[in-house]
Amino acid sequence: MLPSTTERKAADVVAPPGTIALSGSEALALRMTSLLLRPHPTAAAPTTVADVVEWFGAMQAQDLASGIWSLGVRLPGSTHVDVHAALERREALRTWPMRGTIHLVPARDARWLLELTGVRALAGAAKRREFLGLSEAEADRAADVLGGILAGGGRLTRTECVAALVAAGIDGAGQRGYHLLWYAAQRGVTCIAPNVGTEQTFALLDEWAPGQRQLDRDEALATLALRYFRSHGPTTRQDFAGWTGLTAADAKRGIAAAGAELTTVLVDGVEAVLHTPLLDAPRAVVDDVLTLPGFDEYLLGYKDRALMLDPEHKQAIIPGGNGVFQATVVVGGRVVGTWKRSLAKTRVTLTVKPLTDLGPARREQIEQALHRYADFLALPPRVSWSD
Template structure:
C-alpha cells in the first residue's frame, strides 16, 4: 500500500469521470470507509487501517479502539492494544484541536501542517484560563524533561509533575497544558495503562519520522482522505483537516491523477478512481459503529448518512459528543450505549426508524461482534422507537 502517492504526481487537476446519484455515492462511501469490501485494498492490521484513513477520530479511546476493531474482523481489544504498544499508530492532536489516531511516523509532519493553525489561534483560550505563552512553554519544557530517557507517565503523573514544578495544572488548565505540549510536537499520547492515558516524548516514541516537504504532505493528506471518505467534497476535506480553502485546493492538485472528480446529484466531489469499480447498488448491511467514528466525524455535510430529524439523537444538544450508531444500508437507524461490568457488556439500543424482528436480530449479531471484541458476554435491551 503506497503511503505517499502524491510524491511523483504532477500538480494537475483531477479528471472528471462519472455522474452519481446520492444513493450510489453512499454505497461507494460505505466501501471507502472500509465498512464493505474494497475492490483494491483491505488493510489487515492497525497500521494499515490508520494509514488508509490518514487519521481517525479518537478523542474517546474506547471508541477509537472499536473503530479499528470493526474494520479488523476477528481482532480483539487486546489485539488492538498490543498493536498500539508496538507503535503501529499513536494518538495526538493533529487536526481541529481534537485527538486522532495517526500513523506514528506521520505524527510530526501532520502537527506541522494541520495543527499549526489551531496552535496559532490558542491565545484567547490561554487568556481565559489565566495562562501566558511563557506558562505553556515552561510546562512543555517541564514535561519534556520529565519524560526524557524513555519515561512514560500517566495523565495524573504529568499533572502532578507540573504542579510540583510550580505550574498550576488544575481543571481545564491541565488539559490545555497537555494539549499544548503535544501540539508543539514535544509529547504524544501513548497507549492506556489500565484506564489511564499515558504520555511519552514524540521524538523518543517515533525516532524515525517521515519528513515530506509541504507540498508532498498536502498531497498525502488529500489522497488518504478521499480514498477513505470519498466521494465527497473539497469543503468536507478542508473541514476535516482544518486547512484553508486554498491549501485544500492545492492538496487535491498535488495528488493529481491519484484522484478524480465526479458529480453527486450535480455537486462536484472527489474520489479515488479505484473506488468507481466497487458496487454502487444499495446494500442492506447492518453495522454498530462507535460514536466517534469517521463514518460521521469525517464529514461536514452528513446528509447522505443522517436524516436531519435524527441529528439531535446523535449529537444531543449539539455539544460535540456523538452517540454510537446503528447503521443500516449506510444510513443511521438507531443509537446504542454500552455499559461494561466485570461479567458482561450491557447494551441499550434505541431505534430511530422502524426495525423489524429480522433486522433487530442482525443488530444483535453486530453487537455480538462488539462483545467478542471486548471479551464479555452480551446483554441487549431494546428501547421503544
C-alpha cells in the same frame, strides 16, 4: 444530499465535460467502501491496526473506547486486547493533529501532520490561554518540563505529568493542566501513549516514534488529500477543509497536488472528489448491518452527513448539538438507531434505541452485530431494546 445550492455557487467550480455522474445512493455505496466498511475492489483488506490507520491518515479518537472499536470493526476477528497490544507496539499513536482534536495517526507521520495542520490550532490558542490565566512563556516552560521528565524513555500518566508541572512551580489546576499537556503535544514534544489501566499516559514523541517522516508542504498537502479522499470519498472539497482545518486554498492545492490519484465526479449534480480506483467498486445498494461507535469517521469525517443521516434524526445522534456523538446502528449505509453500552466485570449490556421501524428479522441482525462487539470485548452480551 451534499452542500446546499447557495454553498455550491459560492464554493464549487463548473465540472469539466465528461465528469462521471453518480446518484446519492451510488455515492453512499462507494463511500462505505472507502470507509473500509465494505470490501474494496483494489485494496487488500487491512489485517493490522497500522493498515487501517495508514489508509485513513488520521482517525477520530478523542474517546478512546470509540477509537478502539473503530479499529476493531474494520479488523474482523480482532479483540480489544489485540488492538491495545498493537498500540503498545506503536503501530499508531494518538495526538492532536487537526482542529485541536485527538486522532489516531500513523506513528511516523505525527510530526509532519502537526506541522501542517496542528499549527493552526496553536495559532488560535492565545485566547484560551488568556481565559485560563496562562502566558505563552508558561506554556513553553511546561513543555520544557515535560520534555525533561519524560526523556530517556519515560512514560507518565496524565496525573503524574500535572504533578510534575506543579512541582516545577506551574499551576496545573482545573483545565490549565489539560491545556499544558495539549500544548506540549501540539508543539510535537509529547504524544499520547496507550493507557495504563484506565489512565492516559504521555511519552516523548521522538522517543516513542523515532524516525519521523519529513515531507515538504506540497507533498504533505498531497498526502493528506489522497488519504482523506481515499478513506472518505466521494465527498466535497469543503468536507476535506472542514475535516483537516485547512484553508480553502490549501485544500484545493492538496487535491491538485494529488494529481491523477483523485478524480472529480458529480453526486446529484454537486462536485465531489474520490480516489480514482474507487470507480471500479460496486455501486449497488447493500443491505448490511453495522454497529459503529459514536466518534467514528463514518459521521465525524464529514461536515455534510445527509447521505448517511436523516436531518430529523440529528438530535438523537448529537443531543443538544454539543459535539458528543451517540453510537449508531447503520443499515445499508444509513443510520437507523443508536446504541449504548454498560460494562460490568462479567457482562456487557447493550441497549438499542430504534429511530425507524425495525421488524423482528432486522432486530435479530442488529443483535448479531452487537454480539460481534461483545466478542471484541470478550464479554457475554445482554441486548435490550428501548422503543
